[in-house]
Amino acid sequence: MNLLLIIRRAFWLGARDYTAIFTWKTWLTNWFVRVVAQVSFFALIGRMLGDPGQTQFLLVGNAVLLAAMVGMYAVNMVSWERNAGTLPLLAAGPTHPAVVLTARGSYLILDGTLSASGALLVTAHLFGMPLPWPRAAIVIALIAVVAASAYCFGILAGSLLLGFRSIQTIVTNVGLVTLMTLCGVNVPLDFYPEPMRWVASVLPLTNGLVAVRLAVTGQWQAALFPAAWEALVGIGWLTLCLLMVTALVRRGRRHGTLDYAS
Amino acid sequence: MGTVRAGFVLQMRFYRRYPDLLVPLLTAPLYGGIFAMIMRYNGRTDLVGAVSLTPFYMSLWWFALFSGGWIIQTDRWEGTLEYLVSAPADFAAVVFGRVGATMLSGVAAFAETWLFARYVLRGDVAVRHWGVFAGSFALTLFAMAATALLMAATFVLARNAVTFSNSASFPFYVLSGILVPIALLPGWLQPLSEAVFLSWSADLLRASIATGPVPHPVRGMVMIALLGTCALAAGYTVLRRILGQVRRTGELGLR
Numbered sequence: 401m402n403l404l405l406i407i408r409r410a411f412w413l414g415a416r417d418y419t420a421i422f423t424w425k426t427w428l429t430n431w432f433v434r435v436v437a438q439v440s441f442f443a444l445i446g447r448m449l450g451d452p453g454q455t456q457f458l459l460v461g462n463a464v465l466l467a468a469m470v471g472m473y474a475v476n477m478v479s480w481e482r483n484a485g486t487l488p489l490l491a492a493g494p495t496h497p498a499v500v501l502t503a504r505g506s507y508l509i510l511d512g513t514l515s516a517s518g519a520l521l522v523t524a525h526l527f528g529m530p531l532p533w534p535r536a537a538i539v540i541a542l543i544a545v546v547a548a549s550a551y552c553f554g555i556l557a558g559s560l561l562l563g564f565r566s567i568q569t570i571v572t573n574v575g576l577v578t579l580m581t582l583c584g585v586n587v588p589l590d591f592y593p594e595p596m597r598w599v600a601s602v603l604p605l606t607n608g609l610v611a612v613r614l615a616v617t618g619q620w621q622a623a624l625f626p627a628a629w630e631a632l633v634g635i636g637w638l639t640l641c642l643l644m645v646t647a648l649v650r651r652g653r654r655h656g657t658l659d660y661a662s
Numbered sequence: 663m664g665t666v667r668a669g670f671v672l673q674m675r676f677y678r679r680y681p682d683l684l685v686p687l688l689t690a691p692l693y694g695g696i697f698a699m700i701m702r703y704n705g706r707t708d709l710v711g712a713v714s715l716t717p718f719y720m721s722l723w724w725f726a727l728f729s730g731g732w733i734i735q736t737d738r739w740e741g742t743l744e745y746l747v748s749a750p751a752d753f754a755a756v757v758f759g760r761v762g763a764t765m766l767s768g769v770a771a772f773a774e775t776w777l778f779a780r781y782v783l784r785g786d787v788a789v790r791h792w793g794v795f796a797g798s799f800a801l802t803l804f805a806m807a808a809t810a811l812l813m814a815a816t817f818v819l820a821r822n823a824v825t826f827s828n829s830a831s832f833p834f835y836v837l838s839g840i841l842v843p844i845a846l847l848p849g850w851l852q853p854l855s856e857a858v859f860l861s862w863s864a865d866l867l868r869a870s871i872a873t874g875p876v877p878h879p880v881r882g883m884v885m886i887a888l889l890g891t892c893a894l895a896a897g898y899t900v901l902r903r904i905l906g907q908v909r910r911t912g913e914l915g916l917r
Contacts, residue, residue, distance in 0.1 A: 433829060438832040581696055
């Protein structure tokens with residue numbers, strides 16, 4: 401079967417799964433209210449400090465974090481396949497299972513972009529932060545890059561954790577708060593010691609967030625370089641993910657353990 | 663009493679078997695670190711103590727929402743609810759015992775948050791008003807358990823309980839003023855905050871570690887007790903009605 405057709409079908413399959421959890425109505429009244437509240441929760445710190453610059457810094461950082469957060473939910477994707485008993489079927493199919501696995505959860509990139517962009521636009525309005533439309537369009541494109549990069553990281557983490565189902569929730573939650581801590585979301589990167597900055601530079605979100613902060617202030621040309629880095633980081637994690645899934649399937653085939661999870 | 667104890671022990675066994683139920687104990691220090699880092703970066707070391715206790719409330723709410731709130735529904739999914747309801751032991755006592763165990767996790771969350779704030783983040787979290795602290799803390803745990811019971815009962819009926827639990831964290835954190843005082847919220851939101859027990863509790867906890875007198879401590883404690891009692895009464899009523907209804911219609915394990 402045509403590769404693009406497989407990717408398209410896998411994407412729609414994942415999207416259909418998602419619509420079983422959320423309808424437009426519940427997405428807007430439950431999820432979207434939550435993400436707007438999450439950004440407001442942190443932006444209010446800036447208001448408490450009486451510093452509009454800090455309010456904007458926290459608002460932008462935590463809005464873009466949402467794209468990474470949703471992308472990171474991909475950690476659960478691989479284990480869902482295994483729990484549903486479809487992983488051995490995917491491994492037996494003529495298409496590489498990594499293609500289906502990565503395409504099936506890619507709706508998370510769309511969801512992450514939508515959640516983060518929507519939350520940014522709404523909270524910017526609530527907190528009086530200027531974000532005119534042509535600039536906002538560039539910001540949304542950059543947020544999509546962050547969501548994609550985090551998704552690649554998430555699906556790699558999901559593959560690594562396949563045999564450790566009981567700690568997946570722990571890793572997802574701790575991983576997200578770690579991104580929040582390290583990636584320049586709440587304080588500038590200069591605040592961290594050098595080794596932490598180095599670690600942050602190869603994590604998703606860090607470079608993309610720098611690009612968004614530049615774009616928000618109208619420096620979109622300067623934003624191109626960190627945006628390209630964010631994309632490269634994502635590609636790097638995706639490559640590792642493909643290697644990991646290949647090794648996982650090969651080992652599962654050899655030992656007959658593909659459908660077993662701890 | 664034996665039934666309550668059995669429910670308590672059962673929930674503790676769940677915690678041991680499924681450590682992911684205790685995930686807030688791992689994220690709480692990280693959140694504390696983030697809030698303290700923001701204050702230090704902005705030169706407001708005087709606020710480090712107050713903000714570094716915020717993760718306690720985040721953990722508490724998480725336990726009420728995910729650990730306590732899902733007690734009955736998970737029994738239903740596992741097909742064990744029918745046995746529990748038809749057993750001679752009082753079903754409400756089992757649920758109460760299990761919810762009681764989530765209160766214990768709340769105590770652990772406070773101990774961890776306080777020790778981390780005091781010895782790692784070096785925040786000023788010394789308790790200066792012990793009476794207010796002890797009273798509000800005990801009432802907070804009671805109100806939390808009552809709220810968990812209410813959630814456990816209503817989640818059985820709600821079709822979108824999963825989406826609600828995933829979405830009900832930060833809106834309540836904002837409303838409760840656990841990090842930023844309610845006075846900084848828009849005026850139209852402030853009356854809603856008064857209906858959330860956490861808002862009264864957070865005010866008293868902040869005041870109990872601050873220098874100077876605690877403003878209106880009795881009113882705060884009465885409000886926590888009142889809101890907790892309302893949640894308990896509502897939870898108990900909903901639980902009885904649901905059980906009566908599903909027994910009559912034969913839908914106990916079907917919904």
